[in-house]
Amino acid sequence: VTQRLEAFSDGVFAIAITLLVLELKVPRGAGDGLGHALARQWPSYASYAVSFLVIGIIWVNHHAIFDHVDRIDRTLLFLNLALLGSVSVIPFPTALLAEYLREGGRASHVAAAVYAASMTAMGLGFGGIWLYATRHGFVALSPEQIRMVTRRFLLGNPFYALSIGLAFVSAYAVLAIAAVLALYYAVETGGGMRHRRRE
Amino acid sequence: VTQRLEAFSDGVFAIAITLLVLELKVPRGAGDGLGHALARQWPSYASYAVSFLVIGIIWVNHHAIFDHVDRIDRTLLFLNLALLGSVSVIPFPTALLAEYLREGGRASHVAAAVYAASMTAMGLGFGGIWLYATRHGFVALSPEQIRMVTRRFLLGNPFYALSIGLAFVSAYAVLAIAAVLALYYAVETGGGMRHRRRE
Amino acid sequence: VTQRLEAFSDGVFAIAITLLVLELKVPRGAGDGLGHALARQWPSYASYAVSFLVIGIIWVNHHAIFDHVDRIDRTLLFLNLALLGSVSVIPFPTALLAEYLREGGRASHVAAAVYAASMTAMGLGFGGIWLYATRHGFVALSPEQIRMVTRRFLLGNPFYALSIGLAFVSAYAVLAIAAVLALYYAVETGGGMRHRRRE
Amino acid sequence: VTQRLEAFSDGVFAIAITLLVLELKVPRGAGDGLGHALARQWPSYASYAVSFLVIGIIWVNHHAIFDHVDRIDRTLLFLNLALLGSVSVIPFPTALLAEYLREGGRASHVAAAVYAASMTAMGLGFGGIWLYATRHGFVALSPEQIRMVTRRFLLGNPFYALSIGLAFVSAYAVLAIAAVLALYYAVETGGGMRHRRRE
Numbered sequence: 001v002t003q004r005l006e007a008f009s010d011g012v013f014a015i016a017i018t019l020l021v022l023e024l025k026v027p028r029g030a031g032d033g034l035g036h037a038l039a040r041q042w043p044s045y046a047s048y049a050v051s052f053l054v055i056g057i058i059w060v061n062h063h064a065i066f067d068h069v070d071r072i073d074r075t076l077l078f079l080n081l082a083l084l085g086s087v088s089v090i091p092f093p094t095a096l097l098a099e100y101l102r103e104g105g106r107a108s109h110v111a112a113a114v115y116a117a118s119m120t121a122m123g124l125g126f127g128g129i130w131l132y133a134t135r136h137g138f139v140a141l142s143p144e145q146i147r148m149v150t151r152r153f154l155l156g157n158p159f160y161a162l163s164i165g166l167a168f169v170s171a172y173a174v175l176a177i178a179a180v181l182a183l184y185y186a187v188e189t190g191g192g193m194r195h196r197r198r199e
Numbered sequence: 200v201t202q203r204l205e206a207f208s209d210g211v212f213a214i215a216i217t218l219l220v221l222e223l224k225v226p227r228g229a230g231d232g233l234g235h236a237l238a239r240q241w242p243s244y245a246s247y248a249v250s251f252l253v254i255g256i257i258w259v260n261h262h263a264i265f266d267h268v269d270r271i272d273r274t275l276l277f278l279n280l281a282l283l284g285s286v287s288v289i290p291f292p293t294a295l296l297a298e299y300l301r302e303g304g305r306a307s308h309v310a311a312a313v314y315a316a317s318m319t320a321m322g323l324g325f326g327g328i329w330l331y332a333t334r335h336g337f338v339a340l341s342p343e344q345i346r347m348v349t350r351r352f353l354l355g356n357p358f359y360a361l362s363i364g365l366a367f368v369s370a371y372a373v374l375a376i377a378a379v380l381a382l383y384y385a386v387e388t389g390g391g392m393r394h395r396r397r398e
Numbered sequence: 399v400t401q402r403l404e405a406f407s408d409g410v411f412a413i414a415i416t417l418l419v420l421e422l423k424v425p426r427g428a429g430d431g432l433g434h435a436l437a438r439q440w441p442s443y444a445s446y447a448v449s450f451l452v453i454g455i456i457w458v459n460h461h462a463i464f465d466h467v468d469r470i471d472r473t474l475l476f477l478n479l480a481l482l483g484s485v486s487v488i489p490f491p492t493a494l495l496a497e498y499l500r501e502g503g504r505a506s507h508v509a510a511a512v513y514a515a516s517m518t519a520m521g522l523g524f525g526g527i528w529l530y531a532t533r534h535g536f537v538a539l540s541p542e543q544i545r546m547v548t549r550r551f552l553l554g555n556p557f558y559a560l561s562i563g564l565a566f567v568s569a570y571a572v573l574a575i576a577a578v579l580a581l582y583y584a585v586e587t588g589g590g591m592r593h594r595r596r597e
Numbered sequence: 598v599t600q601r602l603e604a605f606s607d608g609v610f611a612i613a614i615t616l617l618v619l620e621l622k623v624p625r626g627a628g629d630g631l632g633h634a635l636a637r638q639w640p641s642y643a644s645y646a647v648s649f650l651v652i653g654i655i656w657v658n659h660h661a662i663f664d665h666v667d668r669i670d671r672t673l674l675f676l677n678l679a680l681l682g683s684v685s686v687i688p689f690p691t692a693l694l695a696e697y698l699r700e701g702g703r704a705s706h707v708a709a710a711v712y713a714a715s716m717t718a719m720g721l722g723f724g725g726i727w728l729y730a731t732r733h734g735f736v737a738l739s740p741e742q743i744r745m746v747t748r749r750f751l752l753g754n755p756f757y758a759l760s761i762g763l764a765f766v767s768a769y770a771v772l773a774i775a776a777v778l779a780l781y782y783a784v785e786t787g788g789g790m791r792h793r794r795r796e
Contacts, residue, residue, distance in 0.1 A: 011213030014608030034704040092223040107233040210412030306432040409611030505631040
């Protein structure tokens with residue numbers, strides 16, 4: 001049922017995750033200082049790595065959800081489109097944070113707040129799909145399993161939201177929170193969700 | 200029958216929708232004025248959001264059509280290619296409108312007219328597929344259902360076409376019309392078209 | 399058998415055809431002269447249109463071939479990779495031709511020759527797949543059908559090759575030949591190849 | 598079982614391989630010297646060709662592995678994500694090497710070392726998937742076949758690693774080693790791995 005939705009979503013995930021590389025800029029005319037010029041770009045690599053991880057993990061979890069979704073409707077298609085919108089925009093805040101992270105001061109805080117807001121939007125988009133799908137009985141799991149997974153999926157949202165405010169204290173903290181949440185979602189297998197073999 | 204056509208189309212939709220993000224430019228050297236520099240870019244975000252919505256909704260409707268198409272021929276492949284051409288070009292008028300919307304005067308009108316023309320081309324491409332497919336009996340729906348969906352699919356075209364002229368009155372109006380039509384197509388479920396479960 | 403090969407190929411076709419749009423540049427600071435600035439860019443639109451058509455038609459024909467291919471081996475995978483290489487590079491000669499077409503003189507001839515060489519490479523890549531697949535009995539068509547399709551598929555190659563030389567006479571002629579060949583392949587249905595319904 | 602993993606992976610491979618073309622820059626304002634300007638860019642073409650070949654061959658081998666994988670788990674998904682990360686980053690070291698290869702001296706050595714490190718990461722990512730999948734019995738091959746394929750898959754790794762050091766002797770050597778290893782993997786069919794027909 002969800003085959004074409006998944007294919008389109010996979011396409012957007014795959015493209016967004018691969019477009020991130022365009023934010024890594026080759027230093028021009030660095031001459032013998034190329035090593036240093038590359039090292040100075042570390043915020044680009046850090047932002048790249050965190051955003052890659054975030055998109056990758058969303059993809060894995062999207063995968064996990066739709067393995068259990070037996071029905072879709074038009075609303076779910078649009079909720080999914082909203083999630084894809086929040087995912088496909090990620091290269092922009094990533095580049096913004098990479099550009100201003102080292103600058104410190106106000107600019108780095110603004111850039112980090114935009115990045116945090118983008119993560120929050122993505123978390124809300126993901127949570128929205130899950131809540132809509134479970135409340136309308138589209139998800140073939142027991143109520144107990146759904147409760148467990150819901151707790152887990154919604155856990156990240158307050159942290160993302162808090163990190164918007166935290167951005168004005170420390171831009172680095174925003175990147176760290178995004179990385180930690182991504183790793184948490186990577187490791188925590190969600191109990192109720194076993195990988196379902198497609199027949 | 201339409202599996203590979205859909206896969207290729209999904210690919211083009213997914214890429215075009217994700218490439219839109221490349222038009223969002225990181226302000227360089229904004230320093231403490233980063234917040235303002237980002238705010239001044241609002242036409243980029245508005246154009247991005249509208250174009251994202253437009254491509255997303257075309258995708259949903261493309262999906263809906265080809266769920267009901269039982270046969271394809273070479274002509275339909277090329278009509279589909281024409282639609283994909285009009286879709287994959289959208290990042291260009293989007294960037295154009297983002298660049299000139301705030302400038303006002305003649306430049307903003309020209310940019311908006313190009314944007315409107317691009318929407319019109321897409322509307323015609325979409326309508327062309329639908330008319331060709333229904334007239335050749337490729338669509339497994341009753342005549343009554345087809346009539347209802349046809350009315351709905353062709354409804355946007357005169358508005359898109361009118362917005363080319365309207366562009367010379369107000370560039371903002373073009374963006375507003377595109378947004379309203381996209382939302383209309385998002386909400387209006389087309390009556391005759393139920394989501395068909397793939398067996 | 400060829401499912402994943404087709405999926406990967408469709409991905410490359412879809413991306414290459416969509417990346418072409420990045421060569422369409424928004425004129426900066428054109429002010430009231432935006433209409434003229436856009437009009438002056440017509441070589442970009444012409445190159446875009448021809449390359450879009452070329453890639454689109456290759457996709458349709460690739461589709462047509464692999465509908466009839468019952469077996470693949472490692473060599474065919476690499477021949478296909480060579481074709482994909484020649485396709486995915488097309489945005490570069492397209493941008494080159496767009497940049498130098500109007501300049502006239504030596505630069506326009508060199509740019510057109512590179513474009514023609516790129517078309518030739520693609521034609522050879524396509525012909526190579528077809529000849530290899532038919533000679534090794536991978537194609538489920540009668541000898542008569544294969545002969546007809548072979549004639550047709552190889553027909554473009556001498557024209558592409560000749561257009562490399564012709565580039566030094568007229569850059570416009572190269573673009574015209576590529577467009578005419580694409581339209582020929584679009585219209586000419588190849589007789590022996592009927593669209594085969596996938597079961 | 599591995600259908601969506603393969604689709605997502607194919608997407609990332611296809612996009613990364615196609616994004617490489619963005620590193621080929623059109624020389625601006627070259628006038629009559631366009632031929633020379635294009636010729637001077639040969640390191641771009643060489644890096645493009647080698648990286649295209651490398652990604653293409655990884656794709657073929659990824660294909661070959663997952664034809665034999667009967668089961669996946671969350672760890673394998675993340676190992677695959679790590680591989681995709683190392684693949685999707687390749688356009689960056691490719692552009693870096695293209696920019697600095699001809700410059701000689703320290704900058705070319707640093708650029709080549711980064712390129713070699715990126716190849717090494719990819720080799721490790723690929724080897725990691727294979728080792729994990731075989732040790733957990735996810736691969737439907739005999740122990741003898743697995744031993745043969747393992748030897749072959751791991752063979753490249755010491756060479757990639759050595760080429761990091763070699764980069765400081767000769768940047769060209771790094772490109773040559775990557776090309777030779779890619780061709781080796783292209784030609785060497787791996788004995789134990791026959792192309793398995795999907796039912």
